[in-house]
Amino acid sequence: MSLPSRKLQVRFFAVLREQAGCSSVTVESFALTAAALYAELQSRFPALTFPAALLRVSLNERYADMTAPLSAGDRIVFIPPVAGG
């Protein structure tokens, strides 16, 4: 038995938006965690090279761990450190 794919809404913030070339995308994914989803997105967007270790992820408008499990319909934002002023 294989796991069903789920529809997820992904937004990219700041440098990630530039690397991905878009600010949001809806994906069908088998990824179980935010970390796995990011790896999947990296293969889909080869320019998305920002290291996962330095990312924060927001899951349905709350910061979460990269290991947090994903469910169908989740809204996910990947957020890099931003310091400009």
Place this chain on the structure above:
Amino acid sequence: MFELTSSPIDPAALRTRLAAPEAGALTVFEGRVRNHHQGRPVARLEYEAFDEMARLEGEAIVAESENIHAGATVLCVHRTGTLQIGEIAVWIGVASAHRQTGFAACRHVIEELKLRLPIWKKEHHPDGASEWVNCTVEAGSNAAGDDTHARQVALPEIGPGGQARLAAARVLIVGLGGLGCPAALYLAGSGIGHLTLVDGGKVERSNLARQILFTTAEIGGPKVVAAAARLRLHHPAGRISAHAGDLTAGNARTLVAGQDVVLDCSDNFATRFVLHDACLALGVPLVQAAVHRFEGTLDVFQRGAGGCLHCLWPGRPAAELDFAGNCDGAPVFGPAVGVLGVMQAAEAIKLVLGLEGLAPRQTRLVNLLDGTQLAIERPVRADCPVCARLDQLKAATEQLAASDAALLIDAADVSALGLSARVIFLTEPGDDLSAPGMARTVPAHDLARLRELAADGPLVLACRHGLRSAALARMLRAEGMGAVRALAGGNPPAGLQSFLR
């Protein structure tokens, strides 16, 4: 050069002194005695200077102007004694290569003289009456009929009471770049009583597109000096202090102590963590913004709310985050820093007024490219070594207080103990004893000295986090010294600063 003279000013002679082959512009301002003041006729004026101080302050203003306006040579002469109508009271000449520098430097000198020079004038009226008037610009918000803030005072959320709170407030702005400039303008405009500006940088041409406090005339000069001069023009009734240097671990607490709100307008994580930690330790709310190209983040950090900067980036060294996210010289959309800086000012004003602001533990993501905003809730980490530890200290203090109802005292109640009450700050190794407000200190380990002081009458102990002072006060009280109390909340609630000053 600055001079005081009791003889009539000779403009022709002064112009000759500024002649130089490389000076393509000579900009002159003459302040003359006029025959009326605030609707009353004036027959003559008498100027009296606090001589030595006036010379020193005048020299300082001229030097400051030449420093900000690179390439300007300034000559300024102020009269003293009795002057008739039409006589020159002050003469300012600026020799420079180009007119922009000349006009800007000349304007700067006269505005600063009016604010700072210790010179008074006595008006003699034709009817024989006379009165001393201050030469400074008429005080803004206190002057009768001043409607500077009328439009915001008309807001029911502000009103005269709110305006008075703004006038009594102290706000620190760290970083005078794209965020700090608009934030400072709106804070000055709102009537904040005392703004302190911190930045070690100089004005560069590439700043001008978004750092809206600066003009071409200030390129090369220190940012804080140019910004302070500009803000004083905007808000003459307010006090503006300038710290021409970077925020460091060594000066952060001194700069943050006694502030009502702090704005982080810096551009690197190293500064952000140092400032955040000082604000958290001293219990001062911090409004932080950061920008990358078209997008920015806005956060308000408050002690006790949880979800601090370390909860957000646990264990991440600032250098690593800076390497990944730093913007120094990076592309930036001007309006993005403008919008985020103004949002910081709005949050700061609301914090002063006690109005509802950004929800606690909220990061606001602002995108100026697609016009969207997103609110995200920050995590609270129960094992956070920074904010959770402070909360533990607070809980331990409360536990001590629960055993003795009279142990803790609020800063506001200290004066009720009478004039003989003393507030003593307990120092720890490494504390900066030269910092302002550190006059009355005793090392926390010097029990003999503390017992001596306790025997002398009402004594209030204060310390950084409030736990050590509570523990020591508890011990001395148990020894029978019932007049010893501990200041609630650690140092320094804003009130403590005024006791120590």
